Amino acid sequence: MASGVKPRVKVPKKASAGDVITIKTLISHKMESGQRKDGDGNVIPRSIINRFVADFNGENVIDVTLEPAISTNPYFQFDAMVPESGEFHFTWYDDDGDVYETKKKITVS
Amino acid sequence: MELSRRKLLAMGASSIALMSLGTLPAFASKADDEIAKFTGGAELGEGALELTAPEIAENGNTVPIEISAPGAVSVTVLADGNPVPNVATFNFGKLNASRSASTRIRLSKTQNVIAIAKMEDGSFQMAKANVKVTIGGCGG
Numbered sequence: 001m002a003s004g005v006k007p008r009v010k011v012p013k014k015a016s017a018g019d020v021i022t023i024k025t026l027i028s029h030k031m032e033s034g035q036r037k038d039g040d041g042n043v044i045p046r047s048i049i050n051r052f053v054a055d056f057n058g059e060n061v062i063d064v065t066l067e068p069a070i071s072t073n074p075y076f077q078f079d080a081m082v083p084e085s086g087e088f089h090f091t092w093y094d095d096d097g098d099v100y101e102t103k104k105k106i107t108v109s
Numbered sequence: 110m111e112l113s114r115r116k117l118l119a120m121g122a123s124s125i126a127l128m129s130l131g132t133l134p135a136f137a138s139k140a141d142d143e144i145a146k147f148t149g150g151a152e153l154g155e156g157a158l159e160l161t162a163p164e165i166a167e168n169g170n171t172v173p174i175e176i177s178a179p180g181a182v183s184v185t186v187l188a189d190g191n192p193v194p195n196v197a198t199f200n201f202g203k204l205n206a207s208r209s210a211s212t213r214i215r216l217s218k219t220q221n222v223i224a225i226a227k228m229e230d231g232s233f234q235m236a237k238a239n240v241k242v243t244i245g246g247c248g249g
Contacts, residue, residue: 020206033215035192060202062210069188069196071171071213078210 005029009090011104015082019108023054023061026075027092027100033068049074051093057086082108140189140223144235147185147225153235158184158226160236161211169216169242177209178234181226184208190220217245 010024027049034046048068054061061080080088085108092100144153161175176184176199186196201208216222219241226234 055202056204059204060200061204062202063200064210064212065198065200067195067197068193069191069215071215074212076210076212079205079207081204081206083204 005092005094005098005100007090007092007100007102009088009102009104011088011106013105014107014109017083017108018081020079020081021106022077023080023088024075024077025052025054025090026073027052028073029092029094031068031070031072031074035068047095049092049094051091052076053091053093054078054080055089055091056080056082057084061088082106084108140187140194140221143185143187143194144223144225147227148233151233153225153233155235157181157228158224158234158236160186160222160224160238162222162238162240164239165241165243166216167243169218169245171213172216172222172240172242173211173213174222174238175209175211176224176226176236177207178224178226178228179208180229181208181234182229184210184224184226186214187223187225188214188216188220189223191215191217196222216240216242218242 005028007027012021015021029049032044032047036044038044046068048066050066052064052066062078066074088104090102157180158178166172178184181201183198183200185198187194188196196214199210222238222240224236228234
């Protein structure tokens, strides 16, 4: 599913050095579990996002393996410590090989 | 080896019997199998890992859960009543100081949500929460 996938990320624009900030991410994706059946009783094939990674200046913050039991429009909230100014890099990996990326800058004073 | 039709049928029947024997008792312990796979059979402690889940979830399609495990390297979440017990595995990097994360999961029926944390010293921690589901989240 390459259409209609839109990542949304909430990262504070500013922080103090060493602060722990909260990041919220959401990506619109139907997360077809592979368990459902269509009107004719055929199984709808699985189509999910199977991995989500968040990095800060090349250093890993969180790396999540997703299974079909994750809800539609996968949402993640987590903490990150920011030692210096830089850029968060968020990546989602789709079952069909697509990769969705988004970046957010943060200024640390 | 030459396969006669009769032999083939017999083999098919026995393998079907084996399969059904294998899957029926395994269903209840699927989550246990996954726990064993993650821990390698190590003992599970309790206390350092916190799993927050609602007691009653009206809609099994989106059940908010939160895990928090200071000192954990990775946390795997299982739901023992789902067709596939695995829910997600969180691997924490150095920058995730509090080692906590929250997400939304699907639960097909009332069941236990289990979180297993692998700590930095190689030990394992477990936390369990029973969630009552009013409307299941597996569709069709």
